[in-house]
Amino acid sequence: MKSSPSKRIIAPHLAGLYRLAAERYESLPAFATRKKTREWEPISFRELYERGRALAAGLIEMGVEAREPVGLFGDNRLEWMIADYGIQLCGAVNTPRGSDVTDDDLIHIINQAGIHVAFVETEALLDQIHRLRGVLPELRELILLRPPQKALSEGVLLEEVIRLGAEKLEGGDTRVAERMEGIRPEDLFALIYTSGTTGKPKGVMLTHANVMSQLEAIPLDLSCADRVLSILPIWHIFERTFEIYAISSGACNYYTGPRTLAEDLEQVEPTFMGSAPRLWETLHHRILAGVQKAHPVRRGLFRIAYFLGHHYHESWFFLRDQDLQLHPSRKGIRLLRKGLHAMRMVLLLPWYGFFNAAVLETVRRRAGGSLKYTISGGGALPMEIDRFFNYIGIPVLEGYGLTETAPVLAVRAEKRPVCGTVGPVIPGTELRVVDPDTGKTLYPDPTDPHGGRARRGEIRVRGPQVMKGYYREPELTRKVLDDDGWFHTGDLGMVTFNDALKILGRCKSTIVLSNGENVEPEPIEMRLCQSAYIDQCMVLGQNRKFLAALVVPRLEAFGADGFKEKTLADLAESERAKTLLQKEIRMAMAEGHFKRYEYVREFLMLSEPFAVGEELTNLFKLKRHVIEAKYDREISELFAPRTGAAPEKKS
Amino acid sequence: MIEIEGQLLHDVDQILLAVMILIIMFGMGASLTLNDFKTVVRRPRLVFVGFLSQFGFMPLIAFGLAHALNLDPAKAIALILLGCLPGGTTSNMFTYFARGSVALSIAMTTASTLLALVMMPLLLELYTPGFAREIQGNLVAAGGEGEVEFVIPTANIVVSLLLVLLPVGGGVILRRFSRGWAKVAEDTAGFTAMIVIVFLIVTTFARHFNLVRATPWQVYLAAVSLGLTGFFFGYWVSRLFGAQPIYQRAIALETGIQNGPVAFAIILLSFPEQSVQNQMVWLGILYSTFVVISSSYFTLYLRKRGKFDWEVYQNTRIHRRLFGAAYCTRYPEGFLPPRIAGDPAQGDLEGPGRMQK
CATH class of the missing domain: 2.30.38.10 (Luciferase; Domain 3)
Structure with missing residues (x-):
């Protein structure tokens, strides 16, 4: 049986893509929402499109112009997608943000983008905006996505707008079709405000041509027989583009959340998912914890299986030139090493074959067992996690890109x-x-x-x-x-x-934590250095779960406090000094009004100060890369997990 | 006819083999459930096709090969014995990786193991008397004074089969009490089987290297062909009966892969005559070795070939699991090949029956 060639839909703009998807995939499920463990509710491509079209007619009736930014504040849910269909089909620009948006960001986005009409997911958001009404002069209409619990203070329900639009369409309103005709590839499809690292968030202008080019260039192969599990926030462009990709190939998106993820992976058995490093860290942790708890025979079998998988794949990658090649190598030597790798692979093959079938397959089933591959983005994947999954046969592919x-x-x-x-x-x-x-x-x-x-x-x-x-x-x-x-x-x-x-x-110097939060280290460092006990410091945490700091204590301050230590090296050994600094840092964090993820959780006292020309520029600015390289080992220890065995020996 | 001096298998080997058989059959029992019997009842046509391939074609293929390749009578009997065997758990694992229906594979293993009690004596009675007479003639010619008598020990075979079924029953009981331990028993069985088989092959080859050279090519060909022809027939006969691709793959593997340990048990328990036993064990070892290799490759081939229909099957099945049994998945025109277009779930065994069109 030959597999049918995947016929992905390509259109000049998103609205056209939505229409073609409805025509081609008709009754196939486009999105599915979880009700209970084994009860999900699908919506077909056709139905989604028709509801979106009615919504578009309703939006036009409410006065939304073509190329006008429309706010969409909320998280992953079907109504978000219906709202996006509505916005796209009336030729407007989707301006999204998560439901945890702060007052400042909300004011900035609505006013800077000039939003007249906005969708909000929850009543809490509705109240939040209602409170800020005085500083949002241009905002006219609010549409609530979720059915309300109580009478609304303002705004209309999504269903009402859809009903209004449906009546218009029945009455022969052709404005939606005209709007769709008028969309050009260089028009904006989304205006995405990125979490501002300095100052206010910036609105990234993305065009239909931008996102359509992605559908052609991303090397994926999905079809209408695929299932995509969706966990990352939809208002991030990464998840968004992959959901659009799924729509263009007729695959169904299944919405899951962190709480139900483990179960949903087993129930939905996704064939693809966009993922973030955090997810793989969690899964890695869970697999190892499961192995720890298993009884000795199974634990032993897993160890053997992982050992075989590791060495087998290492050789396989080397033979196919898929190893990490950071340095040039001579052809002859490489050929020789290839010979050795080939030998090792042949020797391991029967054993690996058995353990792969008997042990690794059960581990893979925790990720649903059907994953063809997954693309991880939104932060760097730690090397050991990356290797772990690729060695046990779950192809985690890492991608790179920006909202821009x-x-x-x-x-x-x-x-x-x-x-x-x-x-x-x-x-x-x-x-x-x-x-x-x-x-x-x-x-x-x-x-x-x-x-x-x-x-x-x-x-x-x-x-x-x-x-x-x-x-x-x-x-x-x-x-x-x-x-x-x-x-x-x-x-x-x-x-x-x-x-x-x-x-x-x-x-x-911006630090991106492994959960995707951006942190500017300078304000935190400045705050820490305000402490009498801290002379110099550097905050780090790129791709880590939390922030840590390298601290050069101020010897005089400790001396004045009755500490006997005469050098920084001695002080670094003192437990008493450590306790004091810990208290000091905790206070600085609390007084600095930092967000929770901006808290410095760990620190290390250095035994020598940063020196100009070495770790500092002539202007006393930190040379972060130099410092990171110098204290590489100490930094790894700072972030090393406190409990649990190391997953593998460092090779 | 080549003579093997002394025993092919030393006492240690025999004990090892016995332990291996015990563990494997126990593990096999641990992988079966009562539900598997229900699936058998639910899909009589598929099971009949499986039955036909396993007890109809395989013995016939073995008989044909023995004649066509002009094998020694002892080896011929061993080949036919191998052909009449029920399926083992190995085929279930291969079916899983070949993207075939594991449910059908397990159902067929269960059914054929029980049916073997009746079918094996009958089939041996049907195909082996000629070869048995030949052995008798040889033995007499070799100097036995009319005292020697060689017949196929039907009663012994049934007893050996029953003995082998004991640990299987033990496994089934274990599974009723603890699924976790049943899983361990399954894994341990697979692992033990591998270690012992490799050990036996290595030691036998090392000790009797002249045997490897002296064995005529016909014997090798017979050992390789039995599995391969089984795959081929299973695949195409089931196709002829209109089985869907996922069942085709299960039947093909189930037909070609026989329960080797049962063969060893029968040979050791029922054929005490040394020269005959040696010949039979040798063929058993050759078959076991080659079938693992050939089914690995065959599985890889099926896995690749079945990628698309398997994805469709999975997707349709999961749609029904999540959206309700009545949910109907309609793929766009031309997406599905004609064979599965009418029923993308391909008559899912575990599902609630055929899809409503």
């Missing part, structure tokens, strides 16, 4: 994933690695014997997915988008010898 690039720039290909990288740049996208200080292009460089590979610099890209700019912020736009159309990502990276992109960190 709708979002995918690079992703590991399904056929040849290289662990530890984000894979090659997707087709149609140009890549440069540029020295952030001099602006010199390091890659591609024809004069270099290796073409500029392995050189570190800022990643700059040009391609059809790059945003139009920041909404009403020409200054900020010019900073990241140059005249030739190159977008400056602000990320440090390099190209490996097998042409995969490896991300090394940020050029800027």
Whole structure:
């Protein structure tokens, strides 16, 4: 039996895609919502489209103009998608944000985007906006997504707007069709405000052409026989683009949440999911905990199976040139090593085959067992987690991108994933690695014997997915988008010898935690340094679950307090000093009005201060990369989990 | 006819083998449930096709091969014995990875293991008397003074089968009390089987290397072909009877993969005559070795070939699981190949019956 070629729908704009999906996939389920353990409610492509069309007619009736930003404040649920259908089909611009939006962000977004009509998910949000009404002069209408518990103080229900629109359509209203005719690929489909790292959030202008180019370039293969589990926030472009991808291939999106994830994985048996590193960390932890609890025979079997999987895959990846190639290697030596790897693989094959079937398969079933692959994005995947899943046969592919690039720039290909990288740049996208200080292009460089590979610099890209700019912020736009159309990502990276992109960190100091929260370390460091006991400090936590700090204590302050220690090295050993500093840091956090995830949870006293020319620039600014490299081992220990066995020996 | 001096299997090997058989059959029992019997009743046509391939075609193939390749009578009997065997748990595991219906595979294993009590004596009676007479003639010619008499020990075979079924029953009981331990028993069985088989192969090959060289190619061909022809017939006969792809794959593997341990038990318990026993064990070892290799490759092939229809099957099945038994999945025109277009769930065994069209 031959598999039918996957016929993905391609359209010039999202509204057209929605229409074609309804025509082609008709009664197939487009989205499914969980009611109970084994009870999910599907909505078909046709029904979703018809409801969206009625909503669009209703929105037009309410005065929504073409190309007008419409607010959509809420989290993953079917009504969110219906609202998006409505917004797209009337030619407006979806301006989303999660339901936990702060007052400041809400005011900024609504006023800067000039939102007249907004969808809100919950009554709490409705009340929140009602409270801020005085500073939201342009906001006219609110539409509530969830059925209300009590009488509404203001706003209308989603169902009412749909009913209004349906009546209009029945009466022969053709304005929706006209609006759809009028949409051009370069029109905005979404205006996405990114969590501001400095100052206010910026509105990223993404066009229909941006997102449609993604559907053609992302190397996925989904069909109407696929199931996509959706857990990441829909208002992030990463989840959004993958849901649109699912719609274009006729796959069904199943909405799940962190609480029911484990069960839903088993019930839905997804074949694909967009995921974040956090999810794999949790699953990794859960699998290992399960192994710990299992009785000795099974534990032993798992250990053997993982050992075999590890070495078998390592050899397999090496033979297929999928190993992490950070340094150039001689052809002859590589060939020799390939021979050894081939031998090892053949020797392991029968054993691995058995253990793969008997043990690893049961582990894979925890992830539903049907996952063809998953793309992890929104933060770097820790190397050991990455390896763990790829060794046990769950292909976790890491991708790279930003909201500004709708979002995918690079992703590991399904056929040849290289662990530890984000894979090659997707087709149609140009890549440069540029020295952030001099602006010199390091890659591609024809004069270099290796073409500029392995050189570190800022990643700059040009391609059809790059945003139009920041909404009403020409200054900020010019900073990241140059005249030739190159977008400056602000990320440090390099190209490996097998042409995969490896991300090394940020050029800027912004810390992205593993849950995706952005943290600016400077304000926290400034606050910490206000303490009499702290001389210098650096906050870290890139891709980690929490923040930690390297602290240089102020010896004099401790001396004045009666501490006998004469050097920093001695002080670093003192438990009493540690307790004192801990209290001091906790106080600084509380007084600084930081958000919970901005709290410094761990710290380490250094035995020598940061020195100018070494760890500090001439202007006393921290050279973060130098410090990170110098204290690499200590930093890993800071973040090392307190309990549980290490998953594997470091090879 | 090559003579094997002394015993092919030393006493240690025999004990090892006995322990292995015990553990494997126990593990096999631990993987069965009463529900499997119900599935048998629910899909009589599929089970009949399976029955036909296992007890109809396989013995016939074995008989044909023995004749066509002109095997020694002892090896011929061993081959036919292998052909008449019921299915084992190995085929269930391979079926799982070949994206076939595990439910059907287990149902067939269960049914054939019980039916073997009746079918094996009958089939052996039907196919082996000619070869048995030949052995008798050889023995007489070799100097036995009319005292030697060689017949197929039907009663012994039935007793050996019953003996082998004891640990299976033990496994079934274990599963009723603890699913966790039943799972452990299953895994342990697989692991033990692998270790012991590898050990036996290595030691036998090392000790009797001249045997490897002296064995004529016909014997190797017979050992390889039995499994392969079984796969082929199972696959196409079930297709002829209109079985859906997932059942085709299950039947193919179930037909080609026989329960090797049962064969060893029968040979050791029912054929005490040394030279005959050696020949039969040797063929058993060869078959067991080759069938693991060939079914691994065959599984990989089926897995690839069945990727698309399996995905459709899974998707349709999960739709019904989540959206209710009455939910009907309609794929766009031309998405499904004609064979599964009418019933994308392919007559799901565990499901509530055929889809409403």
